[in-house]
Structure formats: structure tokens, C-alpha cells
Amino acid sequence: MTPRVHLRPCTLCEAMCGVRIETDGQRVTSIRGDADDPFSRGYLCPKATALKALHEDPDRLRTPMRREGTSWRAIGWDEALDEAARRLHAVQTAHGKDAVAAYLGNPTTHNTGAILFAPVFLRALGTKNRFSATSADQLPHMLVAHWMFGHQLLLPVPDVDRTDLFLVLGANPLASNGSLMSAPGIRRRLDALKARGGALVVVDPRRTETAERADEHHFIHPGTDALFLFALLNEALRLPRRPHHLEGTLTGLDELRRLAAPFTPEAVAPATGIAAEVTRRLAARLVSTPRAVVYGRMGTSVQPFGAQCAWLITALNVVTGHLDVPGGAMFPMPAFDPRWLPRPFAPGPGSHGRRATRVRGLPEVGGEFPVAALAEELLTDGPGRVRGLVTLAGNPVLSTPNGAQLDRALAGLEVMVSIDPYLNETSRHAHLVLPPPSPLERPHFDVVFPMLAVRDVVRDADALFDPGPAARHDWQLLVGLGRRLEALRGAGLVGRAKWAALERLGPRGLVDVGLRLGRRGGPFGLTLAKVAAAPHGLDLGPLTPALPEKLRTADRRLHLSPPKLVADVPRLAALLEAPRPPLVLINRRHLRDNNSWLHNADVLVKGPNRCTLLMHPDDARARGLEAGQPVRVTSRVGAVVAPLEVTAAVMPGVVSLPHGYGHGREGVRLSVAAQRAGVSVNDLSDELRVDPLSGNAAFSGVPVEVEAAPEVAPQPVSDVGPAPGR
Helix, strand or coil: CCCEEEEEECCCCCCCCEEEEEEECCEEEEEEECCCCCCCCCCCCHHHHHHHHHHHCCCCCCCCEEEECCEEEECCHHHHHHHHHHHHHHHHHHHCHHHEEEEECHHHHHCHHHHHHHHHHHHHHCCCCEEEHHHHCCHHHHHHHHHHHCCCCCCCEECCCCCCEEEEECCCHHHHCCCCCECCCHHHHHHHHHHCCCEEEEECCECCHHHHCCCEEECCCCCCHHHHHHHHHHHHHHCCCCCCCCHHHEECHHHHHHHHCCCCHHHHHHHHCCCHHHHHHHHHHHHHCCCEEEEECHHHHCCCCHHHHHHHHHHHHHHCCCECCCCCEECCCCCCCHHHCCCCCCCCCCCEEEEECCCCCCEEECCECCHHHHHHHHHCCCCCCCCEEEEECCCHHHHCCCHHHHHHHHCCCCEEEEECCCCCCCHHHCCEEECCCCHHHCCEECCCHHHHECEEEECEECCCCCCCCCCCCHHHHHHHHHHHHHHHCCCCHHHHHHHHHHHHHHHHHHHHHHHHHHHHHCCCCCCHHHHHCCCCCEEEEECCCCHHHHCCCCCCCEECCCHHHHHHHHHHHHCCCCCCCCCEEEEECCCCCECECCCCCHHHHCCCCCCCEEECHHHHHHCCCCCCCEEEEECCCCEEEEEEEECCCECCCEEEEECCCCCCCCCCCCHHHHHCCCCCHHHCCCCCCECCCCCCECCCCEECEEEECCCCCCCCHHHCCCCCCC
């Protein structure tokens, strides 16, 4: 059989690298970067090889599975969907619609059908208890965009290809390929920055791969980034500045100046660990450099001051004249913008505090509750208790705070349905698992990440392989469940017609609708057929100033001092005098990892053990610890044992574990991952540590103790004690 060549974007991370995949029959024979892709230009990170591994993985489920006691049995699709809908409906009938919760995981955003049809299913499910990986990640950025710009998806990204000063806080794009900044080949882009005489400055409690290549790296105590940003803002407001094209669009500048006044570089230096002269020099460079940008990511987001950080980063870019200008923080103009879609597909502008969680009173943000509250909503008796759960492409046991508590809580559910291709640490608790096809068995059109890309491009790709008539795509499962639920509630002819129309439309039809509607909202006037006719994708050009037209605030002004952020400043000021724990934990990621969902690909996990605890030599010496020995790490919520790696790449007082490991739990069918199980950093993270404004999980800066591990390792935290409800 003649080998075939397929061109498509990689669907495993935000970078959307163009890949050239060769197949021979049903086998993938080669995966390489597409040199003619206008966005990635031939770059490809190691993760792309996992596309073949995921497709061929013998552990991947191909048929629906029903749990019967401790064993699993394959069943047919109609039987599985009928039973899932019937059991969900029974719980909602007995206890109310909110008794069933939903959780959407990170891979949903990499799947055209899942991301477009999940809102339709959630509307049919009718629950207010909606959770997702968003509140373990970027929710502060979205909340601040809602308050400042009027829409939660107006997220400025660094124009890294044209900037001359790139100040990076709490981000490691050389490992992530960008996060809320889709930038394939970021190493090449940073090299180009230096070649044109620009500078890269990194502020991070760890000397990351990105920091190693920076012109400057400054350690900062975890959780104090907002203090440092306020000090930069204080200094920038004091210095002479160039007029900015947005100045007539701003409100709240005088209030911002008042708020920044107490946060002088000298005042914050003891708390942040960054000398006042460094802060003053960096502020002066930001003001004097015509093309500069400040960018903050996970380290600034997953901390108790996540919303403050997101706010101050944007405010600093505004004050220094670097928002919505080339080389600064800009807004992509994607050809397909979900905000143009008709309801119920279009994402809303955002919201805050319309309701609160039942147990702890954490605020709703953008229509969902913080995932840090999920376990307590399952465990706490009383009216409104969550008794059922639907998960879509998620593994919250490994990716959300105090995963061991959630692990125990899931075991007590009356019904759990997981749309997932694996029996992982979360889906092993499900009563029914509904597996979709592999990424290579579905067509793909990037919906989310062009809204975060450093250049405007659009691409479409067909499936490489036919999954066969027995397969069901994620969107088909969502439609099938929604249709059955509404039928059980007595939906009439109109309801049945709606679901039939959705099935005919499908994600491809919806994408075409969105592209055509773009004629009103954007300059491209494209159709899906036109995009599909360009196998390498279409280059729509560099980012262009667009904010005044995009603002969605009621008064069409950019709000520099949103009231709820202003009211939260005294909490931040108290941090100046707060005692610092002797040792705090931060997490990290590696280029060959992507949360928990690629660890069953041997091609990525082979090599030296990456699940180690990083510790500074001074801290190891003070505790009598040596490199390579197993150490016990203990937090308020649990303990894990990991090998110690002694390195000056973390600042004193800080230790680090990677995110996404912990595959040693019973009942998981991930044969490769089990061989390199590691430990879960989220058996240590604390569900009570959140950013109170957004409810986002505060993974960074968890107080811990580290000591030599006992000769016999303790029982894993997740298996201690009986499971509730059993």
C-alpha cells in the first residue's frame, strides 16, 4: 500500500504545532514537523510522538465499560447510554438537578467536538454544580478580563515575535511551548528576541529551562508576585511615560496610583526577596523600552493572590504603554471566534458571585464553581449534597487539590459516568466509562487556542483513520446523553427536533457557521471549505491593535481599578508583615509531560526518573539529607515519598515536585504509567488554599516538612481509611 501523508495541527498542547504524519494502511510510520506550516515552521516538540502511542495504546478502551463490583464488562453503546441517562435521571429526580455535578478536564479544549458541544450537554443536564480544570489553572486571568475588558475571553498575549523586552513571571514557556500564549518553537522565538538586541528577564522561585536562557533571572518567594508587580507599578507611575493610544479609553488610573503608593520597591523587598534596586531598574526599562511586555502564567495564577497578579500584569502593561501595541500585550483576531456563535454554543462574557458553593461559600465564576470545593460537596451531608458526577476528559484525582480526599469521595457516589478513553485514577470509580476514539480518528479544527496565539492562523484537518461504525465521538456521546435525559423528562416534538438538528449539524457544521459569521465580526470572510483547501493552513498575519473595537464593558472603557480587586488590596498589604513558612512546595512541568494524560506513552516517559523532589543544598544540609535518598514530604493534608534531587536551581526555602504523577493506585489500567508511577503532588496540595476572589486552587507555596523517609514507605495516602458511602 502506498504511504499517505497527512497534515494537521498537533492536539496535545496549546502550541498547535503543524505535523506531517505518514501512514501505511492503519499504521503511523512517521511524525515530523511541517516545514511549510505558517505558525510552527517545522518545529515539533517530543510530545507529538505520543499521537502514535495514544492511537495504538492497548490500554485504550474501544467499547463502553460497565463496572460490576471490582470487575469491568464491555457493553453496547445503546445499552451504555440508556443506562447512564437512566441512572443520572434517577438521582436528579430523587434529589434535584444539582445533585449531579459535571467536571470538564483539560483535553476538552483540544477536541473540536467536545469543546463545542459540552455547553449543550451541560444545559440539558441542568445542574449548577459545574466544575472544570479552569479553576486549577487560568481562572484568575479570565475573571480579570471580565472585569477589565468586559469579556472573560479577551485575554491579551505577548507579541513575543516583535518585543524587545520580555519580562516573564512564574512561567516556563520552554517546557510548556507557551500557556495562554500559543507560541510553537518558543526557543527559536526567544533566540530571535536576543538576536535583535532584546532581553529576556525571568522572575521565578526556580531556575527553569527558560530562566537558564534568560539575560536575567531573579528568585522570588512563592506567592509574593503581586507585591513585586505593585512595586513595579509604583515606580512606573512615578517615571515620565510616553502617551498611550488607550489613555482616552481608561478609567480608574488615579485610583490605581493611590493603591500602588504604599508598595514601594523598598517596602516589598523583604517579602519578595527581590532587591529594591532591581525592581527600580526593571521598571525603568519597561517604561523606556518602546516594545516591551510583562507576562505571567501558572506561578502567578495558582496562588492566593492569583487575581491580583492577573490584574497588575495587565495594569502594568497599560501604564507602561504596552497594551494593544506591536511588541506588547495584544489581542488575537481569530478567524473562528466562539463568541460569535449563536446560543447555546457561544461562551458568555463572564460572571462572578451569582451564587456560592453550598459548604464553603466559594464564589461562582463564569458559570462554574471552584474545583477545590468538589470533594466537600460530595462528602458533606445535607440538602444539596452532590450524589452523582459526569466527567469529560478529566482526571481530577491527580490534577486538583487534595486529590486523595477527592479519590475517597468518588467511591461513595450513587452514579458516576466518565467520557474517557482510559481507566485512570478518576474514571476507575465510574459506574460507566464511555470511550471516544483517538485524536487521529477525528477531524480537527482549533477552536480555543487561536484566541491565544502569537500570530493569527487558521487550519483544518481530516481524520487519519476511520474509527469504524461502532465508535462514538465525544460530541456524539454528549448529544446522546442530553437527548436521552430530556426524553426521560418528557421532552416533546420540539425537543426531539432540536437534538436531531444538532446531530445533523455536528462540529464541522458549527465551525462553518462560525467562520461565516466572522464576516460580521472579523476581516477574513472564510468558510470551512476555503480553510480545508489550504493543507498547511492560512497565515492571517501578525497581531494588530484591536482593543477599542473589542471592549465589551458597559461603558466601552477599560477599567483599570475594578472595585472587587480594589477591595482586596488590604489582604495583599497584610502579606508584607506575614511570617514565611520555613519550607514551601511548588510544582513544575517538563517538556515531555502534559499533566497526567501522556504518561502511558513509553516514548515520553522513558529515561531518568523525573518525579523527584528538588531541594536547595542549604535546606538539604540543614536536614541531614543527601541526593538520591527517599524523603517523606508532609503537608496539612497528606504525605508522599519521593527521591531527593539536591540543586541550586530552586531558591532556599522552596522544594518542587512535578505535576501529573501518582499512577500507583489500585484499579488503574495504565500499564506504562504504572511502571513509572511517581507520586502525586496533589496528595499534598491543600483544598483550603485558594484565591478567594476567583476560587482558583493555590497550588504554589504549600507549607511542607521534609525528612528522611522511613525504611518501609508509608501506605499511599489515597488508600488510607474506608471509602465514604461504602
